[in-house]
Amino acid sequence: AQKVTQAQTEISVVEKEDVTLDCVYETRDTTYYLFWYKQPPSGELVFLIRRNSFDEQNEISGRYSWNFQKSTSSFNFTITASQVVDSAVYFCALSEENAGGTSYGKLTFGQGTILTVHP
Amino acid sequence: AAGVIQSPRHLIKEKRETATLKCYPIPRHDTVYWYQQGPGQDPQFLISFYEKMQSDKGSIPDRFSAQQFSDYHSELNMSSLELGDSALYFCASSPPRGGTNTGELFFGEGSRLTVL
Numbered sequence: 001a002q003k004v005t006q007a008q009t010e011i012s013v014v015e016k017e018d019v020t021l022d023c024v025y026e027t028r029d030t031t032y033y034l035f036w037y038k039q040p041p042s043g044e045l046v047f048l049i050r051r052n053s054f055d056e057q058n059e060i061s062g063r064y065s066w067n068f069q070k071s072t073s074s075f076n077f078t079i080t081a082s083q084v085v086d087s088a089v090y091f092c093a094l095s096e097e098n099a100g101g102t103s104y105g106k107l108t109f110g111q112g113t114i115l116t117v118h119p
Numbered sequence: 120a121a122g123v124i125q126s127p128r129h130l131i132k133e134k135r136e137t138a139t140l141k142c143y144p145i146p147r148h149d150t151v152y153w154y155q156q157g158p159g160q161d162p163q164f165l166i167s168f169y170e171k172m173q174s175d176k177g178s179i180p181d182r183f184s185a186q187q188f189s190d191y192h193s194e195l196n197m198s199s200l201e202l203g204d205s206a207l208y209f210c211a212s213s214p215p216r217g218g219t220n221t222g223e224l225f226f227g228e229g230s231r232l233t234v235l
Contacts, residue, residue, distance in 0.1 A: 033222035043207055045162070045226045052222055091161060095222060098167055098175040103150040104222045105213040106175055109161035 002027050004094050006110035013082055014118050021077045021113050023092030029053075033095040033104050034068065034075045039112070040088045051075065082117045089114050121145055123227035125210050131233045132200050140195040140230045144212030148225070150174065151193040153185060154209040156229075162209055168193055200234045207231050 003026040013019045025034065036048040049059065051068050059066050063080045079086055093107040124143040132138050144151050150169045154162040155178075164177035168187035179185075182200075187193045197204060211226045 035224070037226075043231065044228045045209065047224075047226070050222055050224075095224070098150075098169070103167070103169060103174070103213050103216055105150055105152045105211060105224045106164050106167060106177070107154075107162070107224070108164075112161050 002029075002094050002096050002108040004092055004108050004110035006090075006092055006113050008113045009111070010114040010116070012116045012118065015084060016081050017117075018078060018080050019082050019115065019117075021079075021090050021092075021115070023075045023077065023110060025073050025075065025092070025094045027073075027094060027096065029096055031097070035091075035093040035095065035107065036066065036075075036077050037091045037093065038088045039091060045091070046088075048077075079115075082115075084117050084119055087115060087117045123210055123212050123225050125208075125227035125230050127230060128228065129231050129233075131235065133235055134200055134202065136200050136234075137196070137198045138200060138232060139197070140208050140210075140232070142193045142195070142210030142212075142227060144191055144193070144210075145214075145225055147214065148191070148212035149215050150213045151187055151191070152211040152213075152224075153179075153193070153195050154211065154226075156207040156209065157203075158206070160206075162207075165195070197232075202234050205232060205234045 005024045038046040089112045092110040095104045152167040153165040156162040165179040167175045171187045185195045207229045
């Protein structure tokens with residue numbers, strides 16, 4: 001069975017600090033996808049990144065960076081120079097192939113990490 | 120670009136009533152998913168449809184049913200509503216599998232159901 005663990009329930013930082021959100025996953029599939037989503041207080045799920053299991057390249061997008069390590073089954077997310085607008089719940093998710101083998105949209109989410117950035 | 124459209128965005132119902140949520144996937148997407156997110160919880164997969172047929176089932180209560188219509192829109196029907204059904208319900212869609220778009224998933228903004 002798939003499992004995603006975000007050990008940090010809540011993180012509080014002061015603006016301009018760097019912060020890393022941890023994500024550890026379990027799967028027996030060889031092909032899978034990993035996601036990070038941001039959920040602001042308004043409730044929508046904002047897509048941040050999708051990474052497939054064959055691509056271990058780290059990625060940087062502005063102040064955001066992701067470190068994918070298959071050896072430790074981790075997909076960590078770092079925000080550099082955090083801002084108050086980064087305050088939200090962040091979810092890591094793992095997708096598996098659905099029962100019909102037609103798609104990879106069945107996600108298992110982690111419990112989420114509440115990030116609060118103080119001015 | 121067109122996104123996944125969900126309606127209504129907010130819905131208030133009494134216990135034991137029935138509710139229907141609608142989802143309009145992105146054009147040419149062939150799979151639709153429903154997720155339920157309770158207060159303070161992570162989203163949980165309910166059910167999915169591929170080409171109008173149910174393709175997978177998660178933790179969907181027997182009181183709930185869903186279907187996908189010929190125009191690919193989907194509806195989630197919830198009957199005998201309970202207080203615990205109060206949640207944010209997300210619909211998502213994905214494009215046909217193959218190539219670099221495999222694994223893409225697009226969420227709607229969600230429908231918030233409150234059961235009183």
